[in-house]
Amino acid sequence: MTERDAILEVRRISKSYGSVQALTEVSFKAFAGEVIGLVGDNGAGKSTLIKALSGVHQPDSGEIFLDGVHHDWKSPQEAIDSGIETLYQDSGLAPDLTIGSNVFLGREIMKKGLLGKMGFLDQKAMEAEALEDLAKVGISVPISRRTVSQLSGGQRQAVAIGRAISWARKVILLDEPTNHLGARQAQEVLSVIEEAKKRGLCVIFISHTLPHVLQVTDRIVVMRLGQVVKDAPTSEFTAESLLASITGLAELQG
Amino acid sequence: MPENDRPVLTSSPETPRNRVREILSNQQFLLFVVLIALMTYFYSRNHYFFTVGEFQNIFTNFSGYALLAVGEMFVIVAGGIDLSVGSTVAVSGVLGAWVMNGMMNGHGNQFWVLTVGTLICGLVGAFVGFLNALMITKAKLVPFVATLVTLSAGLGFALLFAQFFNSGQPVGSDPAAAVFSSKAIWVFTYPAIFVILIVIVAGIVLHLTKYGRYTYAIGSNAFAARAVGINVQRHVGSVYILSGFLAGLTGMFYFMQLGSGAPTSGDGFELTAIAAVVIGGASLTGGRGRMSGTVLGVFVLTVVTFGLVFINVPPAWTQIVVGGFIALAATLQSLRPSGRKSV
Numbered sequence: 214m215t216e217r218d219a220i221l222e223v224r225r226i227s228k229s230y231g232s233v234q235a236l237t238e239v240s241f242k243a244f245a246g247e248v249i250g251l252v253g254d255n256g257a258g259k260s261t262l263i264k265a266l267s268g269v270h271q272p273d274s275g276e277i278f279l280d281g282v283h284h285d286w287k288s289p290q291e292a293i294d295s296g297i298e299t300l301y302q303d304s305g306l307a308p309d310l311t312i313g314s315n316v317f318l319g320r321e322i323m324k325k326g327l328l329g330k331m332g333f334l335d336q337k338a339m340e341a342e343a344l345e346d347l348a349k350v351g352i353s354v355p356i357s358r359r360t361v362s363q364l365s366g367g368q369r370q371a372v373a374i375g376r377a378i379s380w381a382r383k384v385i386l387l388d389e390p391t392n393h394l395g396a397r398q399a400q401e402v403l404s405v406i407e408e409a410k411k412r413g414l415c416v417i418f419i420s421h422t423l424p425h426v427l428q429v430t431d432r433i434v435v436m437r438l439g440q441v442v443k444d445a446p447t448s449e450f451t452a453e454s455l456l457a458s459i460t461g462l463a464e465l466q467g
Numbered sequence: 468m469p470e471n472d473r474p475v476l477t478s479s480p481e482t483p484r485n486r487v488r489e490i491l492s493n494q495q496f497l498l499f500v501v502l503i504a505l506m507t508y509f510y511s512r513n514h515y516f517f518t519v520g521e522f523q524n525i526f527t528n529f530s531g532y533a534l535l536a537v538g539e540m541f542v543i544v545a546g547g548i549d550l551s552v553g554s555t556v557a558v559s560g561v562l563g564a565w566v567m568n569g570m571m572n573g574h575g576n577q578f579w580v581l582t583v584g585t586l587i588c589g590l591v592g593a594f595v596g597f598l599n600a601l602m603i604t605k606a607k608l609v610p611f612v613a614t615l616v617t618l619s620a621g622l623g624f625a626l627l628f629a630q631f632f633n634s635g636q637p638v639g640s641d642p643a644a645a646v647f648s649s650k651a652i653w654v655f656t657y658p659a660i661f662v663i664l665i666v667i668v669a670g671i672v673l674h675l676t677k678y679g680r681y682t683y684a685i686g687s688n689a690f691a692a693r694a695v696g697i698n699v700q701r702h703v704g705s706v707y708i709l710s711g712f713l714a715g716l717t718g719m720f721y722f723m724q725l726g727s728g729a730p731t732s733g734d735g736f737e738l739t740a741i742a743a744v745v746i747g748g749a750s751l752t753g754g755r756g757r758m759s760g761t762v763l764g765v766f767v768l769t770v771v772t773f774g775l776v777f778i779n780v781p782p783a784w785t786q787i788v789v790g791g792f793i794a795l796a797a798t799l800q801s802l803r804p805s806g807r808k809s810v
Contacts, residue, residue, distance in 0.1 A: 290696030307687035309754035319695030
């Protein structure tokens, strides 16, 4: 097999908040059609890394390449425009808006012609297309004109992930997508991740639930204290060895 | 992937029974019932309640509050609060009156005087809104505090200007404006017609356009709005400018009612506007509410105020009844199923 080009490459990025060094020269590569698990204890720098990749924060130094092109995102919009979608922990959707409005938030379908130029939304089209888009990634929503606040936690998460996958062109960042979900709902989310992988997207999956990480990922990047301490195919890990490298026990044991 | 593996969103299908429950839990529907009941009661106590003259009065008073409440509605839906609108009415009314007075001394054409006056009032209001926007989005003040600053300072400036222009008396005297504002088509006075048009446009903007959608999205979950690329700071700023602009137009409205610009003309109006929005079903935490609810809220407040006077109830009672309405509306809101900020 020839060496493929990475769809996402992070080169030596560092970020500090005041005197706290959140990321220290973090580097890794990610490929299309690959699910990468990003794991680490609280404060390991996972969320900071995600924020840098999604354009929310700018790293102090280092470079990010998407499809071989150097990017220096100044805002989330720029990252989105480049093809990266992010699902943030617990706060991806506007609960008072309908499912359709949420799926199309930030890229609304406008009415045709003059009305559209005047800012009028085509709500019908958005509701209908949202259902289609969600169905395509394996989420069926029989009821669309409901606000997200009327859905259960698992349903909300399904909609949020479905939205991210249907919009992502290259990379999708999932920050703790199975948090607060029941076992069955979590499995549903994992199956949606498989669907994203089949579509050729690169999925970066952050989770504290190690069985989920071992189940769905192809490769695992372990972070500790702002640094990448291990980057290896999932098959090389067991539950014990993964836990050991997260906590740092692996090095103590040699 | 097998069909049964799919996450299926199947919470309570829309049965006719759910539909009925939805209507009953709909604050606007209840408000409408209350409105009809109130009007029937006032009519039964005094048959002169249903006259063209009385309804002209009701619609005129409705209009002044409606303009303010509509601007306040945008701010509240976006998750903010604007306490400065009452002072903005005063300061724009005084400044507008001064300019219009100057134009009339130069024998300006009545139509132009009123047009320029409207523009000046709107601009002064938008400027106050701009100051609010700066304090909230740049200096990161909490909206309550930022608009408290302009509430206080705005009133002070209105008094100062009045002192300077006309030794503290209401500024300008324009009986012609008052005459114009009392002309009417059926129950709608001319200014009321303008206001109703503005309210309709505002409702369309809030519910059918991208601008309105972003306003809801920000009030519902500002983080999510930013994450999808909405420029939250700029949008929030624009909402305060809009609220200020409408408050400025309200200043012009009261100039036309009184024929002069009085520094006390907007006293306490911000509370009436906020009350109307809350009674109409909007949530003070943002993201919820409909323009039709706010309009109904203003209407109920106006009818209560008028009706109680009409059946000779002491005015103090009006305040108490309004308080009761707010309590009722807030209770209804707390009973509604909440899907709050976290998703």
